[in-house]
Amino acid sequence: MRSASCSCGQLRIEVDGEPLGVGLCHCLACQQRTGSVFAALASFAPPYRVSGQATEYLRQGDQGARFRFRFCPVCGTNLFHTEEGCEARSVSVAVGAFADPAFPAPRASVHDSRRHAWVALPPGVRVFDKDPP
Template sequence: MANAQCACGALRLKLSEAPQLTALCHCFACQRRTGAPFSANAFYAIDCVEIYGTSTEFIRTAESGRQVRMHFCSTCGSTVYWKADAAPLWIGMAIGSLADPAFAPPALSVFEQSKHGWVQLQETVERFQGSPIGRT
């Protein structure tokens, strides 16, 4: 279906299904990780992702207090995917690693409490000041 990779191609993901969720995250950790004002993310069922190549893992504690395991290429440093304790059946992937301008737009925008004021999103994007976990 789709393939994602780091900048140098040493770390690759083969995706056999469509994402279960697409989201933008404006939290400070994502801003620092990407060097951009937000991260664009896709979340897949973990069993539909094949990983090729080796990664270096960086473990950080999320605002929820749970751990997120970021996987980046040891050669070029691109963060390609992550696994969060809060969602053990999903694998998160940086949408930019697909290099596909036709990729589905985000459904959610989270941690807007730290969103840059000049960032404008379509009205169809569901917005949350913090995490959408536990929403009704």
């Protein structure tokens, strides 16, 4: 089991097992959402357990998919999100919220066409100009 939480600890998510995938997203929406130059995300299969209150934000992606982001209403941390219609398949959690420097490295980089030129990727990362097919 892994546990991730917001900065103040009010909102938490617990996931089981190893991540289905770990990746970086460089799309402009993720840059604005995180306040950083990319989002680092890990997806996990259900079940997962959420405790605390969350504020939700629904955003439509470039290819029409709709994503429901959950934020802590107290500290503002963006903790996790799901894709509308795919909640039974996976949940994506912000890697930094695990506060685990030994967390597995990313294996994919999406929307790489928006990656800042000074951001270097770890060796072996699969790069996708936009979303993978």
